[in-house]
Amino acid sequence: MVSFIHEISHEWQRRTTLREFRQGRVLIDEICDADFLLRAAAEHHGQASARECPICGKEMREVTWVYSERLGRRSGTARNEDEIARLVAEVGPITVHLVEVCAHCKWNYLLKEFTAVRQA
Numbered sequence: 001m002v003s004f005i006h007e008i009s010h011e012w013q014r015r016t017t018l019r020e021f022r023q024g025r026v027l028i029d030e031i032c033d034a035d036f037l038l039r040a041a042a043e044h045h046g047q048a049s050a051r052e053c054p055i056c057g058k059e060m061r062e063v064t065w066v067y068s069e070r071l072g073r074r075s076g077t078a079r080n081e082d083e084i085a086r087l088v089a090e091v092g093p094i095t096v097h098l099v100e101v102c103a104h105c106k107w108n109y110l111l112k113e114f115t116a117v118r119q120a
């Protein structure tokens with residue numbers, strides 16, 4: 001089992017970004033820029049988001065990415081929760097980024113960062 005500590009939420013920045021977009025101070029191309037890899041990762045490794053896309057109102061997915069020097073080439077890849085638990089068991093604590101992705105309009109946002117650790 002794995003638990004998540006040191007969570008950093010970017011909800012406040014997300015709201016600010018969306019407000020600036022609605023005010024016309026941010027262009028849609030700047031915030032709806034999910035590339036093919038990110039969209040494919042969300043499709044294959046992600047799960048349905050509880051929220052709808054703040055830009056187009058369609059369904060979104062949330063996908064987690066793992067980062068650690070100890071992961072070698074696996075650092076910076078999309079992983080589901082089971083895989084994260086296995087990686088933590090293998091190499092110890094790792095950094096995880098939770099990103100929401102809309103495949104329809106390409107909106108994407110880093111929602112949270114946290115550290116995944118082995119549950120005591």
Ligand SMILES: [Zn+2]
Pocket residue numbers: 053054055056057058102103104105106107
């Ligand atoms: Zn969208």
